[in-house]
Amino acid sequence: MHRWSKLFIPTLREAPSDAEVASHKLLLRAGYVRQLGAGIYSYLFLGQRSVNKIVAIIRQEMDTIGQEFLLPTIHPREVWEESGRWTGMGDNMFRLKDRKGAELCLGMTHEEVMTTIARSELRSYKQLPQIWYQIQTKFRDEPRPKSGLLRVRQFIMKDSYSFDIDEAGLDLSYNLHDAAYRRIFDRCGLEYVAVEADSGAMGGSQSQEFMVYTDAGEDLIASSTSGYAANLEKATSALTPVIDLEPTGDGLPELVLTPGLGAISDVTAFFGIHASQDIKCVAFMGTRTAQPGTTEPLRPVVAFLRGDHFVNETKLNALAGTTELRPMLPEELQLFIGGPAGFLGPVGIAEVMTHGSLNGLNSGKPLDKLKGVSRENASEGLKTIVVMDKGLEGRANLVGGANKLDYHFRNITPGRDFTPTLTADLRNILEGELDPIGNLPLRLGKAVEIGHIFKLGYKYSKSMGATVLNRDGKEVTPIMGSYGIGVERILTAAIETSAAKNGGEAYALPASIAPFQVIVTVTNIKEPALVEAGEKIAADLAAAGLDVLLDDRDERAGVKFKDADLTGVPYRIAVGKKLSEGQVELLDRLQNQTLDIPVEAAVQTLRNLLGK
Amino acid sequence: MHRWSKLFIPTLREAPSDAEVASHKLLLRAGYVRQLGAGIYSYLFLGQRSVNKIVAIIRQEMDTIGQEFLLPTIHPREVWEESGRWTGMGDNMFRLKDRKGAELCLGMTHEEVMTTIARSELRSYKQLPQIWYQIQTKFRDEPRPKSGLLRVRQFIMKDSYSFDIDEAGLDLSYNLHDAAYRRIFDRCGLEYVAVEADSGAMGGSQSQEFMVYTDAGEDLIASSTSGYAANLEKATSALTPVIDLEPTGDGLPELVLTPGLGAISDVTAFFGIHASQDIKCVAFMGTRTAQPGTTEPLRPVVAFLRGDHFVNETKLNALAGTTELRPMLPEELQLFIGGPAGFLGPVGIAEVMTHGSLNGLNSGKPLDKLKGVSRENASEGLKTIVVMDKGLEGRANLVGGANKLDYHFRNITPGRDFTPTLTADLRNILEGELDPIGNLPLRLGKAVEIGHIFKLGYKYSKSMGATVLNRDGKEVTPIMGSYGIGVERILTAAIETSAAKNGGEAYALPASIAPFQVIVTVTNIKEPALVEAGEKIAADLAAAGLDVLLDDRDERAGVKFKDADLTGVPYRIAVGKKLSEGQVELLDRLQNQTLDIPVEAAVQTLRNLLGK
Known part of the structure; x- marks a missing residue:
């Protein structure tokens, strides 16, 4: 104790x-x-x-x-040179020299x-x-x-x-x-x-x-x-099935005037559809980190996915073989896709792309914004990649931009109306979607x-x-x-886990890692009966193998309770006024419950709570 | 186990x-x-x-x-500057800089x-x-x-x-x-x-x-x-009383021709006395460590003690206020004491000392050998100190050098025939002398x-x-x-303690700090009966709360015994041929004893040995 x-x-x-x-x-x-x-x-x-x-x-x-071993903290440089990590660890490694000038690092x-x-x-x-x-x-x-x-x-x-x-x-x-x-x-x-x-x-x-x-x-x-x-x-997630729209007219892509409706919410409202029935187009210029002294080409990277989904750039980079992506600039959209932002879509994109030419750009400026790219090697960047998200696979009659200002298509059906370079998972999963192995909601x-x-x-x-x-x-x-x-x-x-449940201001540690398992608080050490009872309870708990902290300080009860709160010790027994009725107060901080229990039951109650 | x-x-x-x-x-x-x-x-x-x-x-x-606390290993320089030890710790302190250039040290x-x-x-x-x-x-x-x-x-x-x-x-x-x-x-x-x-x-x-x-x-x-x-x-030690020589002649110092007898053993043989009846003179030049940019004078420091005793230079430095001592050179002996090595003694030394002068030295060379000393400040070094060891206090009729080549005095009595600057303990105690508080032999x-x-x-x-x-x-x-x-x-x-008792090649650790308390060696794992018995003994020992290592390797018994020796584990139970007679062999490495004990007694014997 x-x-x-x-x-x-x-x-x-x-x-x-x-x-x-x-x-x-x-x-x-x-x-x-x-x-x-x-x-x-x-x-x-x-x-x-x-x-x-x-x-x-x-x-x-x-x-x-x-x-169990115990290896040194101080390592000679030579050992790290052998693995090639002396240099690789860069500034993250603490380095020092000994009195003879030998180079060392801290493990x-x-x-x-x-x-x-x-x-x-x-x-x-x-x-x-x-x-x-x-x-x-x-x-x-x-x-x-x-x-x-x-x-x-x-x-x-x-x-x-x-x-x-x-x-x-x-x-x-x-x-x-x-x-x-x-x-x-x-x-x-x-x-x-x-x-x-x-x-x-x-x-x-x-x-x-x-x-x-x-x-x-x-x-x-x-x-x-x-x-x-x-x-x-x-x-990834297992998407719940969505209902495709019925085709209109002859069922082939139908051009619809959508003046000023560049935002997906505007489009879905106009057509009276859900965003999952819309095709979103996100267009990037991508490149790879260049080796020192070399440059890497720019590559157009165009992604299509459901209107209610979002691109995960890490996934897209991996698919495109790039390491950096930035949104296309207006002139790049015009050149590589043929339409303005808000009205981009998959129909005809392949043709547009093969016809485009870097030389048609008004200025080299946008390309130069990505490190390592120059006008000379940019033509190689024309190897464009068009990735369709798996969420669009098997879908039909979607609404999407027509690559023409103020126009959308309806009746777009992937596979029939356009063929991407590849179809793959490229999106961020969303809270509440179902996991791909157990079909249970994702957190x-x-x-x-x-x-x-x-x-x-x-x-x-x-x-x-x-x-x-x-x-x-x-x-x-x-x-x-x-x-x-x-x-x-x-x-x-x-x-953090416990504090998140308590508004960030309070917490309880699991008994196994808390500094003590239980605090016994004598609310007023000027009352001998409380002191005597607190001492006895604490001694009994200790004798039962519990890790006990007895708060025997000459402080006000309020101070002691606040301090006990701060320690995060999961259980507290307060020995106070109800002792005259044979009761003490048990606080279970993990459950945020307070309970009056008979003095005699203190040890057994704690043992039960601690699974002993 | x-x-x-x-x-x-x-x-x-x-x-x-x-x-x-x-x-x-x-x-x-x-x-x-x-x-x-x-x-x-x-x-x-x-x-x-x-x-x-x-x-x-x-x-x-x-x-x-x-x-219990746990403080950081890495300390900011500022903290050590406050105590003044950033500089004071010198090269013993490992120092480093972090990625921002801030100075740190390892605690x-x-x-x-x-x-x-x-x-x-x-x-x-x-x-x-x-x-x-x-x-x-x-x-x-x-x-x-x-x-x-x-x-x-x-x-x-x-x-x-x-x-x-x-x-x-x-x-x-x-x-x-x-x-x-x-x-x-x-x-x-x-x-x-x-x-x-x-x-x-x-x-x-x-x-x-x-x-x-x-x-x-x-x-x-x-x-x-x-x-x-x-x-x-x-x-210090409590010296056993020694018997003084009887005076000869009128009892005053008497000059005796002792040609070539400079060594104490020669002198004692010549006079037929014990070395404790002789006065040894040890003469040093001493100085103090100089502050940077300053020099410290040389000071003659002369010690007298019993012929069978030895000077402790740390004690003598403390008494003389010096930090370094070196033996006087022949010309310094001549100057400050007046006699040659082997024939130095206390009689008349005070007079010699006040008459001596550094300027009389043939050359400045010997003085320059001590750092920080120069001819200019060396005259201050004439404040000579003569220290007599306490072991000479109360003694009479000793033999000592006459400060004259080939001559000794007999009948030298401290206090009467010479007066030291101070009398103090300046010698190394010797093995077997009695301690000053309990009069028991010193180790x-x-x-x-x-x-x-x-x-x-x-x-x-x-x-x-x-x-x-x-x-x-x-x-x-x-x-x-x-x-x-x-x-x-x-x-x-x-x-080290245990190895010293075992010729440096073997040792046994106390059971409390040995990696295991006992090793159970199955001498031949190809014999199922030995394996079974070894497993059972080891399991029983473990069940009794002992920390057991079972040597279950497929190795020759000799290899296993040698390896067990090396671990320093204090107890070993070998399960071998005598198992057929119901016996195993217990080696108590702390006592260097081997004992055959009944299998059933193994646990209790070990418990007894371990005080459990």
Whole structure:
């Protein structure tokens, strides 16, 4: 049992004005942390106690699948040169020199150092698989540290690395991590989703991020209770069927005068249709990031999709082979599509495009706005791509622009009236659409990453020359995985999630990671009966194995209640006036419920709530 | 229960040739650690498991007296400028710049950062006392990293800091640490001594180092079982009385021809006396470290002590007010004492000294050998100091040099025949002499520091402007203490201590900090009965709460035994041929005993050995 009167818990009535997100404000107000510099925090008693509980859970679960190591923080430059990342890490890496001038860096991650151990110690397939983990402070020189503990320059990470003889082995190590991570996050009381992540750039084959929804996050994800989850740039949905319009006239595209009706809402109102019965055209000029000293051509990229849908530029870039997109300028629209904004459409676009010519442009100005493009190489940019969103597949009799000022077509039927370069998913999914695997409604929102598992492949083992002998006595390169959990992210995500349900000003931590499980508040220490009862309840709870904080301070009840609120400890027992009736007040902060219970029932009630 | 077959324990038959001390060799051979760079080590499974056990003990005991924090590793320069230590720490501090060019350092110690928290959060005496601790990696750019984990550039330290309203409070915080440290080191199974340390230079008032005897250490200490312990430069002893010689002739100093007898052994043989009946003269030129741009004079420093005693130069420097000593050169001996080496003595020395003059020297060369000394200021150096060791106090009729080639005096009686500038303790104590408080034999030897407690005083709280209101509403400066434990030092000291008893090639760790408490070795896994029995014993031990490693590898028994030896795990149960007689072999590595015990007795025997 801890006594508040003996502890250092510097609560604040107000959060510092520069605290942005709820967890930042609350961690400061509750006396969990104090800032030392940009992105650098000191963890005080409550903060460190919570961190220790998270670390203990992680350690316990990781011990079931791997072995704990502790690698150095200071790394010689040479090790990072071997993997090619000394340069690649750029300014994110803290670098320093020792007294002899040798170049060092502070570890941001430990693929390189782990691989030095593997290559000098692993000799045979018999020694595989290996899973080695550590729990350790990492350093990254964030360009814009912010959001309290969410984006910092030093933080505690559980990182692990697997070494396997083949891909089947790696699958197993990866799955062991997947399962262990789920146990860890479950025990930490987090609501999380596991998102398939893009891993192409790292040369790996599979990658998954564990995310927690919070507006304090910086990633956008979609998920459903079926287990489907994806980053917005990967997410798809199962569209509910929409009703096509009946054809009019001979059923072929029919030109309709729509004077001044450039906006979709105007068009749908004019025709008396739903936006899903309209074709939207979004036209871009795209290019790729140029290598130093070279230039990349501009390429027209035209997307067609339902009038109520929106383009996801990441998806479109991937489809078009571009890395940057900007809207076409009026003269480009005229040149490549043949109509003005508001009246663009698919009919005849292919013909227009083959007839267009960059030389027909009035001026080179618009092209020059994209880096690396010049008039000389722009003609190559004429390889236009027209992408139709899958949502238009099989549809008929749609309304769309006629590529002619103040005119629309009706009766547009994809396939019959136009043929895109390719048909693919290019749109942002929308909140409430159904997920593609379970047909359950999708939740769309910002999220923060708390963990990441990743099939690295051979990148480090190969570049650093790690080999083992296989069953046939041949030298082979072991295949690696790397896996991370952000310790403080677990704490902040838990606070953000709870604070979001409490208007951002209050929160309750899951009992497993709260600094204490229960606070016993003696409302007035000048009344011996209250003190005696509070001491006894706290002692009984402690004897039952609960982690108890007794608020025995000589403060007004109001002050004590406010302080207890700030700590986020999920349960509070107040010993006050109703003691004369044999009752104490139990606050269940997770359920936002207050309940009078008999003094004798306190221990059993808490044990039930904590599942003990 | 852990299975060796699933673990990564890369034992080595040979230690790398650059490993110097026993713990370094054994930590490498047992697969506890691997080196990444100079003074930078990776802790592998066994090493980290041991470190975790030590950390758990420290945390448990520190929680009884203080609150755990975790402060940043990266500190802004500004914080260290405030205390004046940014410059003071010199090259020992790792320094770096972030991407914006801001200057940072890696924390070597945390007085400054702790004080920033104290000064912004502590307002009143009511919030005192506070003891804040952390367990964390520290960084020091050691000029000569060596001896494995004994002198490294990053290491884990428990550091704590106390804030009190007055000296009585500090005494209490200091004593709480003293007691907690003793519990920690006791639980870690270390034989340690607590040595009063010199704390003058740090501005503090009291300081104590916890030391473990080992030849791998770099400090010299003396201690006895009475509880007396001191660094060699502070140690004194209670001398056993010696018998003075009977006077000869008229009892006054009598000149004796002693041709060629310059060595004490020759003199004592010639006179038929014991070295304790002889006066030794040791003559130095001393100086002080000069401030930049200034020079310090040379000063003759002459010490007299018993013929069987030796000068401690640290003590002599302190007495003479010097910081460096070097032996006098022949011309200096002639000038300041008047005799040649081998025939120096106290009689008449005062007269010689007042007559001597630096200008009489043949050349300025010898003086120039000491930095900061020049012929111009050397005349000031004539303020000679003659120190007589306390061991000569009250003695009579000693033999000593006559300051004349080939002559000695007998019948020299201090006080009557010469008067030193001062009489004080200036000698090294000797092994086996009696300690000054309990009259028990002193042990003298090298030792390594595992912990340090220190009354800091007001140095940081004052320079950094921390104040609180006292009981009378006045602003006062809190008084601080700082306290450290080296986590890896505990492990290495334990290994060194045990290895010293085992010829440096083997060791046993105390069960509390060994990576496992017991290893169960199945000598041949091809025999199902042995496997079954081994599995059962290991499972039973684990069920009884013991930390068990089952060696289930398909290796020869000899290999398994050697590997088990290397781990330092204190107990081993071998399941082998005697199983047919219902017996297993218990090796108690701490006692170096092997014993056959009945299978059924294994659990209870181990429980008894482990005190469970």
